[in-house]
Amino acid sequence: MPEKTPGIEIDLATQTLTLFADDAFSSITYPVSTALNGPGERQSSGCTPRGSHYVRAMVGAGVPANTVFVARRPTGEVYSTELARQFPERDWILSRILWLCGLESGKNRGPGVDSFRRFIYIHGTPDTEPMGIPRSHGCIRMRNTDVIDLYNRVRPGMPVLIR
Template identity: 70%
Template structure:
């Protein structure tokens, strides 16, 4: 079975390519869109505490942030009441910004990205927004998949729980 999406498969799905730092959306209506992303600075990997982006088959477990303004700051999946600004960023330079929307992933492969010390869901691996000052197309995150705020909102609005997500490195 190929990890590449079948262009005739009517189900929506996401493919994240760690080598090329891209996220592809394949919609049920034949819609296809590609965005640049930023995955883990530490590269691919599944272990808890590694700071790596997990590979393999996943699905969308939860969608968080519906209706929140672009740039909404989240901590522990809750809006803080803040909106990201360059000034706020300068005041807190070490903060790992999770902005606008959260697409929380859950692994499907026992012992690879599900269960024990490799559990994507328990590692809090998300697709989420990041400040527009952060580069895309290069790995810099702590394990999550970062997107531009407008891009993650566009993706989020097309998603629903259960959508398959493949994270691959070639």
């Protein structure tokens, strides 16, 4: 059996994210929720981009679980059902952010298709949101405990394959 290199693989069909650890022999799989609009690379499509990426930036080290982020900055809020009732239109980005950058020119990198400029993240979402079902606006949503666990295991530059 071929050895896996350390990295992240996101499977759109099964709605899972698998982290292949540094030892390349062990892995951890988490449930995720990707785009309601399905796969796609076009700017403003609301789709999850496919192909080779890497973790360009990591945001949220040390903040409490359920910390609310807007434009990659903590707002000072901690997500609650009361806050959700006050702001029902928000697309909640919680706990941690892994900001992805595409590696394939013309597919997920460059004008009209750039994953980084589309702000494609792996991030936490309210625990009331279902996993295993496409529901996001293009990002990869995870349970808060899972995204914190993942965040603690990865580093900037780690490869990410979305298939």
